[in-house]
Amino acid sequence: MFAIFLATYGAVFAAEIVGDKLLYTTGVLAARYRTLPIMIGMAFAFMLKMGVAVAVGEAISKLPPMLVACVTAASFIGVAITVWRKDERRSHMKDVPNHKAAMVSFAAIFFSEWGDVGQITAAAMSAKYHIPMLVWLGAVAAMVTKGALAASIGAGVRGWIQVHVPPKIIRYAGVTALVVLGVLSVAETLTEGHA
DSSP states (O other), rough: HHHHHHHHHHHHHHHSSSSSSHHHHHHHEEEEEEHHHHHHHHHHHHHHHHHHHHHHHHGGSSOHHHHHHHHHHHHHHHHHHHHHHHHHTTOSGGSHHHHHHHHHHHHHHHHHOOHHHHHHHHHHHHHHHOOOOHHHHHHHHHHHHHHHHHHHHHHHHHHHHHHHSSSHHHHHHHHHHHHHHHHHHHHHHHHHHHH
């Protein structure tokens, strides 16, 4: 049984870690907010997304690319608006309520990149092993590991940024990064849909 957990963990982690835009999104969020709320929001989003992946299996990979692209675009736009509207007078991340940072993290992750390689890998592992709970645990653990890496890198960068970069520049850079990642994610979704 532990071998199934490890196989799922390894397969999902490997599938997700290479070139994944949510890795960078989590890093951007962690550079903006405290790490713990980001991790909490991210973990809940990963639990739900992988639950859906394990439950519906291959059907996720058959979602219409335009629907996935629209949901992804709306997610990135929503998070970019949230970052943009943040009160510039707050110079420290500790002024942002933890629940708000967790909700932003949850939304950024939950509403984007449905049917991605990690979910498809989890769905395939569930179909192969027929032990959905164990596959779900392995997949969630892999996703949380990926997110923890990104959040810790983002948190490390956050300390340096707070000392050396004006809040207005951080705001512009964060919004720009989210818009670029959103455009890349939508383009990738639509390109894969026609491949």
